[in-house]
Amino acid sequence: MLIVQKYGGTSVGNLERIQNVARRVAETRRQGHDVVVVVSAIGGETDRLLKLGADMIQHGSPRGSQQREMDVLVSTGEQVSAALLSMALHDLGVEACSLMGHQVRIVTDAAHTKARIASIDATKLRAVLDSGKVAVVPGFQGVGPSGDITTLGRGGSDTTAVALAAATQADVCEIYTDVDGVFTADPNVVKTARKIDRISFEEMLELASLGAKVLQIRSVELAMKNRVPLHVRSSFHSGEGTWVTDEEKNMESVVVTGVAADRNEVKVTVRSLPDNPGMVAKLFEPLAEANVSVDMIIQNVAEDRTTDLTFTVNATDLDRTVEIVEGLKADLGATEILSDDRVAKVSVVGLGMRTHAGVASKVFRILANEGVNIAAISTSEIKVSVLIHSKYSELALRALHEGFGLAG
Numbered sequence: 001m002l003i004v005q006k007y008g009g010t011s012v013g014n015l016e017r018i019q020n021v022a023r024r025v026a027e028t029r030r031q032g033h034d035v036v037v038v039v040s041a042i043g044g045e046t047d048r049l050l051k052l053g054a055d056m057i058q059h060g061s062p063r064g065s066q067q068r069e070m071d072v073l074v075s076t077g078e079q080v081s082a083a084l085l086s087m088a089l090h091d092l093g094v095e096a097c098s099l100m101g102h103q104v105r106i107v108t109d110a111a112h113t114k115a116r117i118a119s120i121d122a123t124k125l126r127a128v129l130d131s132g133k134v135a136v137v138p139g140f141q142g143v144g145p146s147g148d149i150t151t152l153g154r155g156g157s158d159t160t161a162v163a164l165a166a167a168t169q170a171d172v173c174e175i176y177t178d179v180d181g182v183f184t185a186d187p188n189v190v191k192t193a194r195k196i197d198r199i200s201f202e203e204m205l206e207l208a209s210l211g212a213k214v215l216q217i218r219s220v221e222l223a224m225k226n227r228v229p230l231h232v233r234s235s236f237h238s239g240e241g242t243w244v245t246d247e248e249k250n251m252e253s254v255v256v257t258g259v260a261a262d263r264n265e266v267k268v269t270v271r272s273l274p275d276n277p278g279m280v281a282k283l284f285e286p287l288a289e290a291n292v293s294v295d296m297i298i299q300n301v302a303e304d305r306t307t308d309l310t311f312t313v314n315a316t317d318l319d320r321t322v323e324i325v326e327g328l329k330a331d332l333g334a335t336e337i338l339s340d341d342r343v344a345k346v347s348v349v350g351l352g353m354r355t356h357a358g359v360a361s362k363v364f365r366i367l368a369n370e371g372v373n374i375a376a377i378s379t380s381e382i383k384v385s386v387l388i389h390s391k392y393s394e395l396a397l398r399a400l401h402e403g404f405g406l407a408g
């Protein structure tokens with residue numbers, strides 16, 4: 001078999017843990033499998049590098065050429081892990097070879113700090129595997145169209161792993177992390193959360209995009225598109241984790257599979273926008289051009305021919321968003337731009353919602369009983385999300401987890 005194994009930041013947290021990873025990889029080799037290992041930076045290292053960069057940049061938030069250098073800076077974290085793991089493997093007598101993103105040729109677009117993988121050339125990886133070596137690839141990094149180093153956004157090593165699994169047609173992509181698998185809620189927040197044995201790609205996609213950072217959303221998208229069997233499991237023991245798979249027959253029996261919270265969004269309100277055709281397009285087109293993705297949008301009913309429009313964006317895009325919208329204010333005829341980062345989006349997810357009515361109203365009732373006010377709502381076929389004050393985020397998560405009978 002060809003197995004892609006990805007080890008996250010905690011799993012490669014220090015030299016001893018990297019040696020543990022090496023032993024696991026050696027064991028997989030001993031069983032006769034080909035192995036591609038993807039590693040994250042040592043836990044906390046990416047944050048440290050990001051802070052170093054931010055402290056160096058004196059004038060505003062990083063953009064343009066500064067973002068290019070940020071990628072050069074933060075991609076080093078993964079490079080360190082890849083070299084150390086290859087050394088630890090050599091030490092165990094296992095032949096291994098580290099290959100950086102540009103050496104593999106993980107080609108991305110040019111969107112520095114959140115690049116998307118455009119293509120992967122598996123030739124070099126294959127050659128390394130065929131020569132009997134373990135290929136060790138740093139996660140999170142790629143090479144842009146003009147040869148510059150790019151990074152794939154926070155949590156991007158998951159996506160590197162799945163993309164390599166797809167490119168090499170691996171039999172399985174194993175995501176080794178610091179929890180036992182995918183849980184009904186973040187087990188570090190909700191103590192009664194239970195491990196899910198099997199979850200559909202659709203549900204995992206929603207949970208990942210709604211704040212369950214156990215898998216980066218793009219990794220789930222890629223796995224779903226390329227039908228890569230994904231196994232999320234603990235790097236500390238060999239027990240089974242969670243399989244992320246195509247939908248199976250009995251999966252719809254539960255209405256709600258999991259709950260998630262996202263505290264990385266901020267709310268932006270544009271006051272007194274004239275209620276004319278084309279206004280919303282005028283507002284959102286420049287944001288899209290600047291690569292800012294907008295999540296929830298609420299437009300109030302117009303009174304006196306003006307309307308307030310509220311939307312949410314990722315916190316990392318706040319400065320850019322406010323600058324763009326402030327620049328448009330006069331042209332749009334809006335009176336004021338407000339932003340609020342004390343918000344959290346709390347969501348319930350489940351395939352069973354397709355066939356069960358009343359999930360949204362139950363969410364509202366559970367939150368009402370806790371005295372939590374709802375600022376915005378959005379729903380899809382298999383999820384209900386509400387925007388609330390961030391100070392209630394954990395309370396709401398626990399109440400919903402309990403209220404939908406997920407507690408173990």
Ligand code: ADP
Pocket residue numbers: 007008009010011040155176177178179181182183184185186187188207211212213214215258
């Ligand atoms: P890694 O460094 O291995 O990539 P991450 O920190 O990115 O690990 O993701 C694992 C973390 O995701 C867990 O420690 C847990 O706190 C968090 N998490 C959030 N929601 C969930 C969930 N539903 N199931 C499992 N873990 C979750």
Ligand code: ASP
Pocket residue numbers: 008009040041046047077139140153154155156157158
């Ligand atoms: N090291 C990067 C991060 O912390 C990528 C990853 O670990 O997946 O976001």
Ligand code: MG
Pocket residue numbers: 008155158213214215216
């Ligand atoms: Mg991660």
